[in-house]
Structure formats: C-alpha cells, structure tokens
Amino acid sequence: MGRDHTNIGQLNALEIPRYAGPATFARLPRRDEVERFDVAVVGVPFDSGVTYRPGARFGPAAVRQGSRLLKPYNPAQDVMPFAAQQVVDAGDIACNPFDIGAAVVQVEAGLRELTADGGRAVTIGGDHTIALPALRAATAMHGPVALVHFDAHLDTWDTYFGEPYTHGTPFRRAAEEGLLMRDASAHVGIRGSLYDPRDLDDDARFGFTIVHCAEMDVIGPHGVAERVRARVQDAPVYLSIDIDVLDPAFAPGTGTPESGGMSSRELLSVLRGLSGLNIVGADVVEVAPAYDHAEITSVAAATVAYELVSLLAGKRP
Ligand SMILES: N=C(N)NCCCC(=O)O
Numbered sequence: 001m002g003r004d005h006t007n008i009g010q011l012n013a014l015e016i017p018r019y020a021g022p023a024t025f026a027r028l029p030r031r032d033e034v035e036r037f038d039v040a041v042v043g044v045p046f047d048s049g050v051t052y053r054p055g056a057r058f059g060p061a062a063v064r065q066g067s068r069l070l071k072p073y074n075p076a077q078d079v080m081p082f083a084a085q086q087v088v089d090a091g092d093i094a095c096n097p098f099d100i101g102a103a104v105v106q107v108e109a110g111l112r113e114l115t116a117d118g119g120r121a122v123t124i125g126g127d128h129t130i131a132l133p134a135l136r137a138a139t140a141m142h143g144p145v146a147l148v149h150f151d152a153h154l155d156t157w158d159t160y161f162g163e164p165y166t167h168g169t170p171f172r173r174a175a176e177e178g179l180l181m182r183d184a185s186a187h188v189g190i191r192g193s194l195y196d197p198r199d200l201d202d203d204a205r206f207g208f209t210i211v212h213c214a215e216m217d218v219i220g221p222h223g224v225a226e227r228v229r230a231r232v233q234d235a236p237v238y239l240s241i242d243i244d245v246l247d248p249a250f251a252p253g254t255g256t257p258e259s260g261g262m263s264s265r266e267l268l269s270v271l272r273g274l275s276g277l278n279i280v281g282a283d284v285v286e287v288a289p290a291y292d293h294a295e296i297t298s299v300a301a302a303t304v305a306y307e308l309v310s311l312l313a314g315k316r317p
C-alpha cells in the first residue's frame, strides 16, 4: 500500500491556513500531482435521477469545502490515512445532465479508468443513481461484491415514471445484473413510509437483509456493526452511504429527508466498527448543499469520507 514510497499528504495547515489553499478533498494533492495513488477521492456532480429536491450536483464541491478541517491522524481508527497510503483528489467525472443513461455509462467509464491500476475509489455524489455505475466498475475489477448500503431508503424500486435509472432504483438494477453476492448484502438505517408492503418483499427477494434504523435503539452502533460483519464476513465489500441515513437534524442538506434517523456519531461509530473488512470501493451520496446550514451536512459527509479512507488504510504501519 505505497509503503515503499513517501506518500504526499495534506498541505501543512501551520503554513497555509485551512481556509486558504486549493479546494481538493482534505487539501490533498490532485491526481496529476503524484505518480501513483492507492485511493482516489472523486466527485460525480450528477443529480438528474432525483425524485424530490434537486441539488446534489453541487455535493462534490460542498464535501471538499467541508473537508478542510480534517487532520492527518485519525485516533478513532488509530491510523494516519494519508501517510499509510497515497490518497489523491481525482477531480470530477463529467457526465451528461440531460441523458441519464449516457451519464451512467460515463460514470462507469470514468471509474474504470481511475481504478484500472488497482487503486480504489471513494466516490462523492451526486445522487444515488451513481452507485450503479460505481458498482459496475468495482465488480469489473473484483467480481460480485457484498453491498453494505446505509440509507433511509431501500433504493430497490423497479422504475420511476418509467425510468430504470434513478436514485430510487440502483440496487434493483445491481441485483438484476448479478453485481451482488447472494445473501451477503445489507441495508442499514432503513426507515420511513413506503408505497407498498410489497416493496419489502421485493427487496428480500433480491437477497438483502435490513438493519432497520429503529434497531439502533436496541443493539446500538456496535451491535449494528456486528450484524454487518456477520453478514459480509470476508467477501469483497462495497460501501454506499446515502447521507440521508442521518436524521435531518444532522444532515438537512439532502434531497429526500426522512425523520428519525441516525446521529452522525452513531453512523461514524458503525463505520469505525467495520475495520478489517475487505473494502473494494465506496461512495457518499445525496449531499445537496442548497438545503444545508453552516456546512452541517457537508462536514458530516466529509468526515464519513475520511473514515472510509481510514478504513481503506487499515492499521497504522
Ligand atoms: N435518496 C434516495 N437515494 N432515494 C430516495 C427515493 C425515495 C423517494 O423518492 O421517496
């Protein structure tokens, strides 16, 4: 993991204050500034698949802004995520806002190119539509994966207004396409109203298990992490985190808010409980900064991305 090299980390915040300097994720180098990388944080500014409030196309820029305070050492995971591995900001994957099918193809191609040499991507959305091309790219490299999906919503609808590619449908497409290992995937944080009880039956048929948000009250974050670990075991894992898994109090800046969600502390605690899993890719999606206040949502999303990069680094070398 790049340990033969001296990895280039963040700008020194004692020389260039954190509100100054480039707008890369965590003030890390751009992809073109280093020879090679282990982990790329990459934006996908796309929100043409949303069913309610638009605006997640501005998510990548907001999450980069919300990442300026992140420091080199993550005590919660006892890891120096930017020293243990070369992490870069790979910019944004440009995609067509007027043709969802074309955008899905562009995102998959962009992520395949980015990860072709074995680097892993942490993708910043964008709406949840983009998890489908991200899963296609990850499985092209690693084969079918165990999906661990944090969200208020199942996102396993069939179509919406006749459209198969939306932010409510990526995981039904992924299951249909054989991208997911059978009986290894889980939704975490599910809550809120549904159109029909059959939505849950369909979802179970696709091989998901559900850790409902209300279970957090009973088993707590450590219990939730245990359930996820027992489900995925040593499978290659793709982590998809819809920021609306958080309660609107902790993530107001999102397109389809649902009351009664996790606190940011609970989500971070669950994620930290997933160390040691074989994570092959991840995303953080659905940050829509127009509805945010004081960067509440973008700071939470940036911290989630930091924990993901830390999970990819493993223990301190
Ligand atoms: N936020 C995501 N990914 N999906 C929301 C779909 C549910 C709805 O429109 O009510």
Ligand SMILES: [Zn+2]
Pocket: 151, 152, 153, 242, 244, 245, 256, 286
């Ligand atoms: Zn959602």
Ligand SMILES: [Zn+2]
Pocket: 128, 151, 153, 155, 167, 242, 286
């Ligand atoms: Zn979602």
